[in-house]
Amino acid sequence: MTAPPLTPTTLGPHSDLAQVHELAQQLRVDSVRASTAAGSGHPTSSLSAADLMAVLMTRHLRYDWAAPDNPAGDHLVFSKGHASPLLYAMFKAAGAIGDDELMSTYRRFGHRLQGHPTPELPWVDVATGSLGQGIGYAVGIALALRHLERRSARVWVLCGDGETAEGSVWEALDKAGHHRLGNLTVLLDVNRLGQSGPTALEWDTDTYARRVEAFGCRALMVDGHDLAAIDRALAAAAGSRSPTVVVARTVKGRGVAEVADKDGWHGKALPEDLAARAVAELGGVRDLRVRGPLPPARPPARPSARHDEPVELPRYEVGEAVATRVAFGAALAALGARPDVVVLDAEVGNSTHAEEFAKAHPERYFQTYIAEQQMIADAVGMAVRGFHPYAATFAAFLTRAHDFIRMAAVSRISMALCGSHCGVEIGADGPSQMGLEDLAMMRAVLGSTVLYPSxxxxxxxxxxxxxxxxxxxxxxxxxxxYPVLYDGDETFPVGGSKTLRQSPDDRVTLVGAGVTLHECLAAADELAAEGVRARVVDLYSVKPVDGGALARAARETGAVLVVEDHHPEGGLGEAVLSALTADAGRPAFPRLSFGHLAVTELPGSGTTDELLDACGISRTHIARAARALIAR
Incomplete structure (x- = not known):
């Protein structure tokens, strides 16, 4: 389905609606052509939203396609990322990509027009496709624009009706309403059909509108194929002081009679014969180009890490009892000297001590309340705008936001997360509050760094x-x-470790982090009283891990015991084993005795000491396991 040579016609912000209609038809044609050429994709989901996007990109999206890094430009987030044929057809209409790239590389290995959009493309801010996340990201971007940068740029989101079954959509709208983000507009494509049948509400746009308004947002209901109505709605949204959701009733597969409003076509490319008929029905191949409204040409720069005030980290006396969460909060407050640092809380800032940042820099502290998914989404949006976010909650509750964390990695976002109150060490609160899976979860995230200070x-x-x-x-x-172990001049490179006890006569290596490091030190004292020397390693960097130090300890002592306040799967023990076996050229350890103590059963409530002992990770159990390893 190659396109004949055409003379391009350019549409501007003042083009009449007849020309905008022609653009919408071009977007439909190119969506069909690209997905058919690839043999996969979501053309029908693209056809339903083509009119919405044609009006938006021609008349309302203030964006310079030749300068996507212009910080004054609007943002467009495709929450329904499966409609990528439509997005890429828009890129072609804007002159950002050519017809050959669209037709010959879409969904092909090694090319940037992937099945769902990612920031490998300079016009894409965040990876989407895990449904229910795009509005959350948009809220974070809008927050940064409105409250941190004081810019007039707007954020536009294309959302599918099916994904509104995800609670994260309503978390996002709740926070948008709470912050009165008038710079946010959601275009809700209500095309009635999902992947395996009708959506829950089908075309009940009244219910969608009532739900939107219940969260403090403005709802505008339109016929999603009436270009004049769409234009009026987007203009009204741009002048609103509240976030707006344009509830657009559309037809899935619009413009192609053989698939329009027909079930069973979701995620299926049209066969070549049907695609040829569809292109003809839509009026044939066109080559319209869009030059929509532009943002200001020379805006101030985005915030950077450059700062005048030095960052003076807190210092502690060796032996002083201080919780690592307390030090985290104090360090955050000090890092506030950097204008790019922002902090997000999920209503536990007085426990994580993130509130110390709020006291020092309230203008860069954001409360998302008990909405961990939106906390991560806000962080992603702020990172898009050039900020470096820190988001903190209990380790157990970050599991709720794992998919947002996973997708942040797909988006190549840089941000820092803190999970406090980890493991059975927290005591009487019981297992619902004990983060015992978080190390495994975070180690599995692509490109992640996992740190566990003691x-x-x-x-x-x-x-x-x-x-x-x-x-x-x-x-x-x-x-x-717990007692401070290091003076303030000690350095802690990521990927390193600290050996706290060491001698030529060591017969076992005890590896711990957090509370178990202190238990390992106590166990080493107990063994020393018996004449048994134990090396003690503080594995503060879990990923990347200090494989060199671990290998030396394994060779020199012949026995390694890893102790962790975490389930055995995916935590310290597996990190150590992976390091010892990662390099095929590294000397083998045929005589190495290896032991691993972790939380293997469901814990209950109790004191810290009771729970550490009951779970087999106390100093008594460590000393006993070390003796057994040595005796092998």
Whole structure:
């Protein structure tokens, strides 16, 4: 389905609606052509929203396609990322890509027009396709624009009706209404049909509108194929002081009679014969170009990490009892000297100590309340705008937001997360509050950094270290106060470790982090009283892990015991084993005795000491397991 040579016609912001209609038909044609050429894709989901996007990009989206990094430009988020044929057809209409790239590379290996959009394309801010996330990202971007940068740029979101079954959509709208984000407009494509049948509400746009308004947003109902009505709605949204949702009743497969409003076509490319008939029915191939309204040409720069005030991290006395979460909060407040640092809380800031940042820099502190998914989405949106976000909650509750974290990694977002109150160490609150899966979850995130400080000095240093680190960084913080082990001049490179006890006569290596490091030190004292020397390693960097130090310890002591306040799957133990076996050229350890103590059963309530002992990770159990390893 190659296109004949055509003389391009350019549409501007003042083009009449007849020309905009022709653009909408071109977007439909190109969506069909690209998906058919690829043999896969979502053409029918693209056809329903073509009129919405034609009006938006011609008349309302203030964007310079030749300068996508212009910080004054609007943002467009395709929450229904499966409609990528439509998005890429828009890129072609804007002159950002050519017809050959659209037709010959879409969904092909090694090319940038992937099945769902990612920021590999300079016109895409965030990866989408995991439905229910795009509005959340848009809220974060709008927050940054309105409350941090004081810019007039707008954020536009294309959302599908099926994805409104996700609770995260309503979390996002709730926060949009709470913050009165008048710079946010959602275009809700109500095309009635989902992947396996009709959506829950089908074309009940009244119910959609009532739900939107219940969350403090403005709802405008339109016929999603009436270009004049769409134009009026988008103009009204641009002048609103509240976030607006344009509830657009559309037809899935609009413009192609053989598939329009027909079930069973979701996610299916049209066969070549049907595609040829569809292109003819839509009026044939066109080559219209769009030059919509432009943003200001020379806006001020986005915030950067450059700052005049030095970052002076808190210092602690060796032996002083301080919780790592307390040091995290104090370090955050110090990092506020950097104008790019923002902090997000999920209503536990007085427990994570993130509220220390709020006291020092309230204008860059954002409360998302008990909405962990939206907290991560806000962080992603702020990162898009050039800020470096820190988001903190209990380690257990970050699991609720795992898909947002995963997609942030797909988007190549850089941000720092802190999970406090981890493991059975928290005591009486019981298992619902105990983060025992978080290390595994965060280690599995592509490109992540996972850190687990054991004292206040290392916690403060590592909190600062991730301010300039690419990708998703995770800091695991302990609830209880434990003795400071390091003086303020100690350094903690990511990927390193600290050996706290060492001698030529060591017969076993004890590896711990957080509370278990302190238990390992106590166990080493107990063994030393028996004449048994134990090496103790603080594995504060879980990913990347210090494979060199671990390998040396394994060779020199012949026995390694890893102890963690975490389930055995995916935590410290597996990180150590992976490091010892990662390099095929590394000397083998045929005589190595390896042991692993972790939380293997469901814990209950109790004191910290009771729970550590009951779960087999206390100093008594460590000393006993070390003796057994040595005796092998």
């Amino acid at each position: 004292d206040a000095t290392s916690a403060a240093a590592l909190t600062a270290a991730v301010a300039d680190r690419d990708g998703i960084s995770y800091l695991r913080a302990t609830r209880g106060a």
